[in-house]
Amino acid sequence: MNNAQIEIQLIASLVAVACAIPGTFLVLRKMAMISDAISHSILPGLVIGFFITQDLNSPFLILLAALTGVITVVLVERIQKTGLVKEDTAIGLVFPALFSIGVILIAKNANDVHLDVDAVLLGELAFAPFDRLMIAGADVGPKSLWIIGTILSMTIGLLIAFFKELKISTFDAGLAASLGFSPALIHYGLMTVASVTTVGAFDAVGAILVVALMIAPAASAYLLTTNLKKMLGLAISFGVFSAISGYWLAHWLDASIAGSITTMLGLLFLIIYLFAPSKGLIAVMYREKQQRTEVSLLTFLLHLKNHSETRERHVNHLQEHINWQKVRAKTVLDLALKNNMIIIDNNIVSLTQKGDEFTSKAINYIITNEDAQIEDMKDDFFLFRG
Amino acid sequence: MDKKIAVQVDDLTVAYNYKPVLWDIDLEIPEGVLMAIVGPNGAGKSTLIKAILGILKPIAGSVSIYGKPYDQQRKLVAYVPQKGSVDWDFPTTALDVVMMGTYGSLGWIKRPGQKEKKAALEALEKVGMLPFKGRQISQLSGGQQQRIFLARALVQDASIYFMDEPFQGVDATTEIAIINILKELRKAGKTVIVVHHDLQTVPEYFDWVTFLNVKKIATGPVKDIFNDDNLTKTYGINYKVSIQE
Numbered sequence A: 001m002n003n004a005q006i007e008i009q010l011i012a013s014l015v016a017v018a019c020a021i022p023g024t025f026l027v028l029r030k031m032a033m034i035s036d037a038i039s040h041s042i043l044p045g046l047v048i049g050f051f052i053t054q055d056l057n058s059p060f061l062i063l064l065a066a067l068t069g070v071i072t073v074v075l076v077e078r079i080q081k082t083g084l085v086k087e088d089t090a091i092g093l094v095f096p097a098l099f100s101i102g103v104i105l106i107a108k109n110a111n112d113v114h115l116d117v118d119a120v121l122l123g124e125l126a127f128a129p130f131d132r133l134m135i136a137g138a139d140v141g142p143k144s145l146w147i148i149g150t151i152l153s154m155t156i157g158l159l160i161a162f163f164k165e166l167k168i169s170t171f172d173a174g175l176a177a178s179l180g181f182s183p184a185l186i187h188y189g190l191m192t193v194a195s196v197t198t199v200g201a202f203d204a205v206g207a208i209l210v211v212a213l214m215i216a217p218a219a220s221a222y223l224l225t226t227n228l229k230k231m232l233g234l235a236i237s238f239g240v241f242s243a244i245s246g247y248w249l250a251h252w253l254d255a256s257i258a259g260s261i262t263t264m265l266g267l268l269f270l271i272i273y274l275f276a277p278s279k280g281l282i283a284v285m286y287r288e289k290q291q292r293t294e295v296s297l298l299t300f301l302l303h304l305k306n307h308s309e310t311r312e313r314h315v316n317h318l319q320e321h322i323n324w325q326k327v328r329a330k331t332v333l334d335l336a337l338k339n340n341m342i343i344i345d346n347n348i349v350s351l352t353q354k355g356d357e358f359t360s361k362a363i364n365y366i367i368t369n370e371d372a373q374i375e376d377m378k379d380d381f382f383l384f385r386g
Numbered sequence B: 001m002d003k004k005i006a007v008q009v010d011d012l013t014v015a016y017n018y019k020p021v022l023w024d025i026d027l028e029i030p031e032g033v034l035m036a037i038v039g040p041n042g043a044g045k046s047t048l049i050k051a052i053l054g055i056l057k058p059i060a061g062s063v064s065i066y067g068k069p070y071d072q073q074r075k076l077v078a079y080v081p082q083k084g085s086v087d088w089d090f091p092t093t094a095l096d097v098v099m100m101g102t103y104g105s106l107g108w109i110k111r112p113g114q115k116e117k118k119a120a121l122e123a124l125e126k127v128g129m130l131p132f133k134g135r136q137i138s139q140l141s142g143g144q145q146q147r148i149f150l151a152r153a154l155v156q157d158a159s160i161y162f163m164d165e166p167f168q169g170v171d172a173t174t175e176i177a178i179i180n181i182l183k184e185l186r187k188a189g190k191t192v193i194v195v196h197h198d199l200q201t202v203p204e205y206f207d208w209v210t211f212l213n214v215k216k217i218a219t220g221p222v223k224d225i226f227n228d229d230n231l232t233k234t235y236g237i238n239y240k241v242s243i244q245e
Helices: A003-028 A032-053 A059-081 A087-108 A117-122 A125-130 A143-171 A173-179 A183-222 A228-253 A257-275 A281-306 A315-322 A326-338 A353-368 B045-052 B070-076 B094-106 B114-126 B142-154 B172-187 B199-205 B228-235
Strands: A132-135 A138-142 A342-345 A348-351 B005-016 B019-030 B034-038 B060-065 B077-080 B160-164 B191-195 B208-213 B215-221
Touching: A003 A032, A003 A125, A003 A138, A003 A143, A003 A183, A003 A228, A003 A257, A032 A059, A032 A087, A032 A183, A059 A087, A059 A183, A117 A183, A125 A138, A125 A183, A125 A257, A132 A143, A138 A143, A143 A173, A143 A183, A143 B094, A173 A183, A173 B077, A173 B094, A183 A228, A183 A257, A228 A257, A257 A281, A281 A326, A281 A348, A281 A353, A315 A326, A315 A348, A326 A342, A348 A353, B005 B045, B005 B191, B019 B045, B019 B060, B019 B191, B019 B208, B019 B215, B034 B045, B034 B172, B034 B199, B045 B160, B045 B191, B060 B070, B070 B077, B070 B094, B077 B142, B094 B114, B094 B142, B114 B142, B142 B160, B142 B172, B160 B172, B172 B191, B172 B199, B208 B228, B215 B228
Parallel strands: B034 B191, B034 B208, B077 B160, B160 B191
Antiparallel strands: A132 A138, A342 A348, B005 B019, B005 B060, B208 B215
């Protein structure tokens, strides 16, 4: 690896971390689309900032563009508050309007402005190492690295300082307000961080990848954990993994780095979506299948409990009486036997004491919805896990 | 009665989009009562609580808690929102939710430590949820979730408790457990204010009641004012409850 390659991967990784942190809270607040709006509507801020500063890396330009991001959020909320349209519609109205102003400004001044729409959408990560930061004549590294590094340090500082406030206002805004943690202040704080991060990352990776880096790692992490700190940690790891593997995918395919990183993010999410242990598609399908079997088991046990006459309890009669296919009847019988809930004597099925108690408890739970009695049953049966 | 006034509401009006949902409410809640707020859907019961707690901005009127504005008295007040107002899929545990009750006394930036954890565990114990402290909150039943919310309020060790429909969607055992804890709070001299739906249980559970339907209809001791007349005024139809004496 040469220096430029290392620098590109470093920039991509820092961008990924800086995006994953606000992204986690956006996902939990069901505000993923806001990041899309911000990433597009900062364009006019960037262009105007560029007219004024003539420097794409000026902190003033970054702040001005970030301000456009926050204005977007305010506009969306204003439109939504009228009650005339829903939030998604408001988002769809605001950001194309602002983005198009940016596009027109670029087109009108194409000759003067060192900006084009392609670069805005897809970024120019490959060129990032060429734009060096010189301090007192010495080369201290690519400008993008310093910009995103600074933004990331601030984000981490804010996250550590206000983790508790972010958590409570995200989970329960009403409680946060009653305790004196202004949810509005925290909301706009988060929106500001998201906007500044978007602007800082934008030059390197473009408007589309910024959204992917904010949302996909957090959404993947959400499927894997039930702990907010772990979710942040996982989102950060997924972001960095996609950044580095995406870079090498691009290298191998000789394709866009931004596009390859996004592809890796998509693949990662797909794999987790399918295979996540409890929330994944396969786990959910398995659980549903087990629940169906367990309902059948309960039906069967209840039938046994209600009928003492032997002809109702003959193995072969079960198929006819409860109207089950052979396979299903066998699955249910096996499950009951495995759990020592029935005994089969001479092809006559009877409940064991355990089976009898299990049935009573289960029925009681279903009628009263009181789950104090069934805690021990949750481990063995999906049906009782709320 | 010569009791201190815990909560005083003067001329409170709250509007959503210029449509008043609470109109000129005057209310005095004496210290140490267990009070139900009753009224039909859309009567502004939750809104009243939220306006008292500063979650909603009133367009007119004022609120005081023991004679001072709410902002200065936050630490005296605990709030249990409606269970449905939060996302129970949020990645956190029962213990962690209860710990949130301690955030108010911590203030900004400071983090909860061992002392807060101990208080949260004690509150969990009180509501019978200690065995579930590590469980993810979506894995709890509706009744258990409500107990967690109650524990979170208990951990605040407040003087006044506001609860928005704590009995909604809970099983009978939990309902009894919750009301017993509320009665204990009253015994300890606390003031408890509950948005309540089930009129049948008002005389059994509460000693004070406020009838609300956009305007305040009546407020006072249950034995004096919980009658068909006030119920009819509040619910608009000829309302009869059979009160078992």
